[in-house]
Amino acid sequence: MRALQYRSIGSAPEVVEIPTPEPGPGQVRLKVTAAGLCHSDTFLMGLPAEQYIYGLPLTLGHEGAGIVDKLGDGATGVAVGDSVAVYGPWGCGHCHACSEGRENYCTNAGALGIAPPGLGAPGAMADYLIVDDSRHLIPLDDLDPVDTVSLTDAGLTPYHAIVSCLDRLYPGSTAVVIGAGGLGHVAIQILRAITSARIVALDIDEDKLALAREVGADLTFPSNTDAVAAIRNATGGVGAQVVFDFVGTQPTLDIAQQSVAMDGKIQIVGIGGGVLPTGFFSTPFGASVQAPYWGSRSELIEVFDLARRGFVKVHVERFTLEEAPHAYERLHAGTISGRAVVVPHAEG
Template sequence: MKAAVLHGYDEKLTAPDFVTYEDVPEPQIRNPTDVIVRIGGAGVCRTDLHIIEGVWRSKVDLKFPHIMGHENAGWIEEVGSAVTHLKKGDPVICHPLITSGHCLACRRGDDMHAEESEFPGINCNGGYAELLRTGARSIIKLPKSLAPKDVAPHTDAGLTAYRAAKKASRHLLPGQFAVVIGAGGLGHIGIQVLRAMCAARIIIVDRADMALQLAQECGADFAVKADGSELDEVMRLTGGKGAEAVIDFVGEGDAVAKGLAMTRDGGYYYIVGYGGKIDIPTIDMITSEKTIVGNLVGTYPELIELMALADQGKVTLATREYRLDEANAALHDLHHGKVRGRAVLIP
């Protein structure tokens, strides 16, 4: 089969080609619960750029050659002997993690903290290819209204945004404020989830005019340009008190400090993007009683919930399609901020 293959790190992201389009062996059924999916769409994520940079080296023992791609949807091609609820041709979306189902975290539905797991595209071969091996526990059948190429990025970008926005929506009341920092691939989804699940007023902060326009199309009430004055503008909009919830999809640079400053006393700061550091004096934590919440993708049930919102037309993805052999163009466009929403590779 054809795949876009990573053969080594590029710490400065300066190479003209990050991956090589080449022939590789097809994945095989290894376990009775394995499933082979024919890829209909594979999302291109900023995490893929971080993998290329080597940011994940401390977390993952990556072996080259490696096939990236952890946002996958398509059609069932083959199933293991123990899989009875799926058949060839079923349109499906894949939860990003392959789990055994045996550990306590799995039994509680806390997929991302499973003791026995594989993460296609991260620590094993992913969906930048024609075929993907995953597990039956990871598969969700798609309704007829949703095509694999249109929803593939929901398996990470959508699921991560959904999990954070769902947490925030549980305590946001009508008339209160939610700030979303970053209206790109994740942020434009988070806005729609907030709009679907609560009545808070939504303020979006981004430095790109393209992203701000997309945010307003997705339901943001206020669009604030990140030009150095964004903290003052958010405080003005919130009456000088800050927002009850701030969801930070950037998580680096000065976004972290400003995000915490935008969070009102007793409010919640949800950190999703990574690369930066949280530095706050303990006395400020005590006197402000702010809550800092980390977010790591999401659970299988949450992906089902997100697909329900997508099926109802309440959450839609802004996507730009690339052929699989255009993976380098997609990665470079993402790196240089040229992608509106999410990039999707289609074999």
């Protein structure tokens, strides 16, 4: 089968031929219908050798959807022909967090060598994908896999960050979204769907600010040195009750630190390498800082329900598997509007 693999440190990913995998006991094989690209992929491919921990060669793609193609011995819960999406943050299935469906916070995954597909385990940028357990498959039913595969990360991650702040997103509150790209434009839609907060979006790209307005932002400002003053002015000097930073660089974290309200919350979602100190004389009184990771299985079900009801729609650019290396080049250059999705079997 074909697979898009990262094969050596510092090199571009390439499409190669590898053996088609067979599902082991309890495993499920999918014929991949869609696989999403993510900035996390470009982040790991940019790591130096001493920091890279994901194994080589690595088949990329931690956002995946497919048709159940073959069941391993003892696999239950799905049937051949089912259209499903993959819940990516795999855990042990037995610890306290996993028992609650919060496998994104599994306490045993690292010690047991359990890794998400595309982030250690073979990913979805291939003709076929092995999923370790059917509990990591969420029914898509009537949802289009290409239009919705990105929700497994670009929807789940902001949803998880937002629902943990619902107590602060009351009527009259303000939520700031820094970065209106792949995750940010979905976050704006989720905020619009499940809260009554006023939504302010920041970005350095005017096209992405236009997308933010299109999907529901009340106000948009350039993400520059004037952004803090603009947010303070828009909130009567109070600041934002919650700031969601989907970039995570030092300049964006500085904006978050200076624009959050007292007793507010900063959610650092982006992995841009910035660091935000917190405490007296650093952040406003009562303000907290959190770095949420992915989301729970039940939250992913809820995200798909929002999509079924038309509240969330990902702006997608489609690519074939052979075009995937170019898609990553564009993602790195910041020229993808919304989310890039690879369709391995473009002709069905």
